Amino acid sequence: MVKVVLVNPPSPSQYRVSRGLMGGFGMAVNPGLLYPPIELAHIAGVLLQDGLEVAIHDADARGLDAAGALGAIKLERPDFVCVDSSSTSLDLDLELCRALRAELGVPVAILGSQVTYTPGEIFERDAVDVVVRGEPEHTVRDLARAVRDGAVFAGIAGTSRKAGGNVVHEPEREKIERLDDLPLPARHLLDNAAYRFPGIDGPVTTVKSSRGCPLNCSFCGYTLAQGLRFRFRSPEHVLAELVDIVRVHGVKQVVFRDPIFSTRKDRVLAICEGIRREKLDLSWQCETAVKTLDAELVGAMAAAGCTHISLGVESGNVEIQKKHCGSKLLDGRKELDVARCVEVFEAARRNGVETRAFCMVGFPEETERMVEETFDLVERCDPDQVQFCAVTAYPGTPLFKMLHGTREFDYATMTGFKALEGNEHMSAARIEEKIREGYRRFYRRPRRLVRELRHPLRFAGKLARYATLFRSR
Numbered sequence: 001m002v003k004v005v006l007v008n009p010p011s012p013s014q015y016r017v018s019r020g021l022m023g024g025f026g027m028a029v030n031p032g033l034l035y036p037p038i039e040l041a042h043i044a045g046v047l048l049q050d051g052l053e054v055a056i057h058d059a060d061a062r063g064l065d066a067a068g069a070l071g072a073i074k075l076e077r078p079d080f081v082c083v084d085s086s087s088t089s090l091d092l093d094l095e096l097c098r099a100l101r102a103e104l105g106v107p108v109a110i111l112g113s114q115v116t117y118t119p120g121e122i123f124e125r126d127a128v129d130v131v132v133r134g135e136p137e138h139t140v141r142d143l144a145r146a147v148r149d150g151a152v153f154a155g156i157a158g159t160s161r162k163a164g165g166n167v168v169h170e171p172e173r174e175k176i177e178r179l180d181d182l183p184l185p186a187r188h189l190l191d192n193a194a195y196r197f198p199g200i201d202g203p204v205t206t207v208k209s210s211r212g213c214p215l216n217c218s219f220c221g222y223t224l225a226q227g228l229r230f231r232f233r234s235p236e237h238v239l240a241e242l243v244d245i246v247r248v249h250g251v252k253q254v255v256f257r258d259p260i261f262s263t264r265k266d267r268v269l270a271i272c273e274g275i276r277r278e279k280l281d282l283s284w285q286c287e288t289a290v291k292t293l294d295a296e297l298v299g300a301m302a303a304a305g306c307t308h309i310s311l312g313v314e315s316g317n318v319e320i321q322k323k324h325c326g327s328k329l330l331d332g333r334k335e336l337d338v339a340r341c342v343e344v345f346e347a348a349r350r351n352g353v354e355t356r357a358f359c360m361v362g363f364p365e366e367t368e369r370m371v372e373e374t375f376d377l378v379e380r381c382d383p384d385q386v387q388f389c390a391v392t393a394y395p396g397t398p399l400f401k402m403l404h405g406t407r408e409f410d411y412a413t414m415t416g417f418k419a420l421e422g423n424e425h426m427s428a429a430r431i432e433e434k435i436r437e438g439y440r441r442f443y444r445r446p447r448r449l450v451r452e453l454r455h456p457l458r459f460a461g462k463l464a465r466y467a468t469l470f471r472s473r
Contacts, residue, residue, distance in 0.1 A: 001052075001053050002052055002053065002079045002080065002144060002147055002148040003052075003053040003054070003076065003077065003078050003079050003080075004047055004052055004053070004054050004055075004078060004079070004080045004081075004082065004140075004144050004147075005054075005055045005056075005057055005073055005076045005078035005080075005081050005082075006037075006040040006043055006044060006054065006055070006056045006057070006081075006082050006084075006140075007040075007056075007057045007059070007069070007073060007081060007082065007083040007084065007096070008037040008040060008056070008057070008058040008059060008060060008061075008084050009059055009066070009069060009083060009084065009085075009089065009096045010059040010060060010064055010065050010066055010068075010069055010092070010096075011089060012088070012089055012092055015028040015029070015031070015415065016028070016029050016030070016031050016033065016034070016060065017029070017088055017089045018033065018034075018035050019037065019039075019084050019085065019086040019089070019112060020035060020037065020038060020039055020206070020257065021035075022113075022220075022221040022222070022392075022394065023113055023220065023221030023222035023223070023224055023225040023259070023394075024039070024112050024113035024114075024116075024221060024225045025086060025087045025112075025113045025114055025221040025414065026085075026086020026088055026089065026112070026114070026414075027086075027088075027415065027417075028415035030198055032196065032197075032198035033196070033197055033198055034060060034061065034194065034195050034196050035195060035197075035204070035206050035255070035257075036058070036061075036187075036190050036192070036195045036205055036206060037056065037058055037084060037190075038185055038205075038206045038207075038208060039084065039136065040056050040084060041056065041185035041186050041187055041189065041190060042137055042182065042185050043082070043136055043137050043140050043141075044056055044185070044186035044189050045182065045183035045184055045185050045186045046137045046138065046140075046141050046182065046183060047140070047141055047144055048183070048186055049183050050141055050144070050145070052141075052144050052148070054186065054189065055076050055078070055189065056189040056190060057069065057072060057073050057076065058190065058191070058194075059072075061190070061191050061194040061195065062194075066092065066095065066096055066099070069096060070096065070099050070100065070103065073100060073104075074103055074104065078104065078106060079106055079147055079148075080106060080107050080109070080143065080144055080147040081097075081100050081104065081108045081109070082109040082110070082111060082132065082136075082140050082143075083096060083097050083100070083108065083109070083110050083111070083128075084110075084111055084112055085110050085111065085112035085114055086112060087113075087114040087394065087395075087411045087414035088411070088413070088414050088415045090114055090115075090411050093110065093112075094110070094122070094125045094127040094128070095127070097110055097127040097128045098125070098126070098127040101127065101128070101129070106147075107129040107143075107147060107153075108127075108128050108129055109128060109129065109130045109131070109132050109140070109143060110122065110127075110128045110130075110132065111131075111132035111136045111140070113221050113224055113225045113394070113396070114394075114395065114411060115131050115132075115133070116131075116132075116133040116134055116224075116225070116396070117224065117394075117395040117396035118395050118411075119131040119133060119160035119167065119169065120160070120167050120169075122160075123160075123162045123167050129153070129161065130143060130153050130159050130160070130161045131159065131160040131161070132158065132159060133158050133159065133160060133169075133173075134158050134172060134173055134175075134225070135158075135173065135175055135211075135225075135226075136158075137182065138158075138173065138176070139156065139157065139158035139159060139173055142156045142157075143156060154168075154170075155170065156170055157170055157171050157172065157173040157174075158170065158171075158172060158173030175211075175212075175226075175227050175229075175231065176211075176231070177231070179210070179211065179231055179232065179233045179237070180233055180234050180237045184240065184241050184244055185241070187205070187244070187245070187248075187249050188249075192205060192249045192250075192251055197253065197255065200253050200283075202251075202252060202253055203251050203253065204251070204253040204254070204255060205245055205249070205251045205253070205254055205255070206254070206255045206256070207238070207241060207242070207245070207254055207255070207256050207257065208256075208257050208258060209232065209238045209241075209256055209258055209261070209271070210230060210231060210232035210233060210258045210259075210260075210263065211226040211227070211230075211231045211232075211258075211259075212226045212227045212228060212229050212230045212231050212259070213226065213230070213259035213260050213263075214228050214229070214230055214260075214263075214326075215260065215325075215326030215327075215328060216228055216326050216398070217312075217314070217324060217325050217326045217328070218323065218324040218325075218397060218398040218399040218402070219324060219360065219391055219392065219393065219394070219397055219398075219399045220259075220397065221394045221396075221397065222259040223259075224394070224396045224397060226259065230260075230263050230264070232263070232264060232267060234267075235267055235270035235271045235273075236274070238271050238274075239271065239274040239275070239278065242254065242274075242275065242278075242280055242282060243278060243280065245282075246280050246281060246282055252281055252282055252283060253282075253283050253284070254282060254284040254285075255284070255285050255286070256284060256285070256286035256287070257287075258286065258287065258288075259287070260287070260288050260289050260292055261286035261287060261288040262286070262288040262289075262292040262293055262297060262301075263288075263292055265292070265294075265297055268300075269297070269300055271304070272301055272303065272304035272306075273300075273304075275304040275305060276304055280305070282305045283305050283306075283307045284304075284305055284306055284307065285306065285307055285308035285309065285310070286301075286306065286308075286309060286310070287309075287310040287311075287312070287358075288309060288310075288311065288312075289311065289312050289328050290311055290312075290313070290328065290329060290337075290340060290341050290344045291328060291329070291337075291340070293309075293311075293344045293347075294347070295343070295344075295347040295350075298344070298347040298348055298351055298353060299347070299351050301351075301353070302348075302351035302352060302353050306353055307352075307353060307354060308353065308354045308355070308356070309348055309353055309354075309355050309356075310355070310356040310357075310358060310387075311344070311345075311355060311356070311357055311358065311383070312325075312328055313328075313329065313341070313357040313358060313359050313374070313377065313378060313381065314328060314329075314358065314359060314360050314374075315359070315360060315363070315366075315373070316329075316336065316370075316373035316374040316375070316376055316377030316378070317366070317370040317373045317374065318334070318335065318336050319365075320363050320365075320366060320370060321336065322334065323363075323365075324363055324399070329341055329377075336377075338377065338380060341377065341380070341381055342380055342381055345357075345381040345382065345383055354384040354385070355381075355383040355384050355385070356383055356384065356385040356386065356387060357378050357383040357385075357386045357387070358387050358389070359374050359378060359386065359387065359388050359389070359438070360388075360389055360390075360391045361374070361388055361389070361390060361391065361431055361434050361435050362390050362391040362419050362422075362423065362431040362434075363391050363423070364391075364402065364403065364423050364424075365423065365424075365425075366423060366425065366426070367425045367426075368425065368430075368434065371434050371438075374438075375437075375438050375441055375442070378438075378442060379441075379442065379445070382448075386438070386439070386442050388435040388439065389417060389435075390417060390418060390419040390420070390431055390432065390435065391419075392414050392420060393420070394414065395411075417435075418432070419431040419432050419435075
């Protein structure tokens with residue numbers, strides 16, 4: 001029996017990294033947030049279905065540093081190791097891979113969006129045997145089969161490897177067409193009680209009910225990892241996972257990690273109806289876009305246990321929406337649909353659903369006046385929370401291609417919160433100052449302060465979290 005160990009490495013000492021965010025490029029997050037490595041659990045489900053022995057090692061969930069992770073993985077006595085990665089933690093991830101190869105003498109693979117789009121650079125570090133590019137489930141399965149059969153890794157689609165001094169890139173692997181054919185994630189291999197979300201009591205888990213996003217924002221990693229075509233699991237398949245989460249694993253808090261959860265209204269309504277029919281004691285949240293929501297759908301989601309919706313607002317400037325944001329907030333005349341935006345946030349408020357507005361600052365042509373338009377729009381919508389991120393050009397994105405060759409990129413600084421560079425109107429330091437200004441402006445408004453002070457403990461938690469982010473910046 002061949003044993004495969006799937007590894008979520010330790011985060012850097014300065015901050016926690018959630019490797020599944022930003023389409024697998026990863027993102028620095030608050031220490032109070034710890035998502036399960038659900039991508040590894042999906043891979044594990046496929047490997048178990050194929051008759052392989054599997055273990056998942058999550059160093060962050062176990063509180064281990066690199067040395068502790070190395071020792072724990074050695075105790076598993078694996079025949080094959082596959083390590084997840086992110087942009088900002090890549091150097092440390094590769095150091096662990098190198099140590100694993102030296103200590104264990106078994107093949108080591110690395111996966112993730114960063115390595116998918118920079119595979120040639122990875123082999124300069126002499127740390128891994130093979131890079132897994134794109135959707136990993138079937139590629140990792142085929143690599144594990146090769147280890148089991150004593151075969152070489154040549155010819156496996158979706159991989160890159162070094163052979164004869166050259167890097168060989170095998171053909172791309174097609175995206176998984178029928179997501180319902182995938183088994184449920186192997187949550188029994190995770191310590192489900194370890195995962196948490198700031199402000200939520202009890203353990204939290206994540207669900208990926210669909211893949212792909214048709215909006216194609218210039219900065220977004222999800223379309224790279226999952227494609228522009230919306231692929232979805234049936235309501236019945238999603239409901240089977242929710243039943244497993246609640247009744248088998250005893251977890252009652254779910255975060256849907258779909259790029260645009262409400263792309264298909266009929267599918268979301270069916271999932272909501274199934275949650276009510278099964279009488280699942282479940283609270284859940286999701287991320288989506290304003291243009292895919294309306295008051296009816298928000299009401300149905302709330303009735304089925306939805307407590308929070310994160311919405312991509314991105315920018316309040318029309319030209320930036322056209323060029324970079326997949327026209328997320330534009331109407332048929334390509335004007336900013338402020339009324340629709342405000343209506344969606346108000347519908348959530350009426351139904352007792354909290355909201356977060358995701359906003360970006362520092363687009364290549366963005367002026368300070370354009371940033372002010374974003375601040376104005378956020379205040380009009382008045383979400384419960386706001387998150388301002390520095391625009392980041394992840395490798396392979398349209399934004400990266402737009403800037404590549406004219407600017408230097410340091411992957412280790414791609415935290416999602418640090419401005420990598422300035423533009424012709426603002427320096428990197430000024431972009432970060434505008435982000436801080438946005439937070440101050442939003443939360444210091446008298447009406448907002450009155451609302452926040454109705455829940456003093458929660459407000460104190462927000463202040464602590466934002467202070468942490470400012471320190472990391």
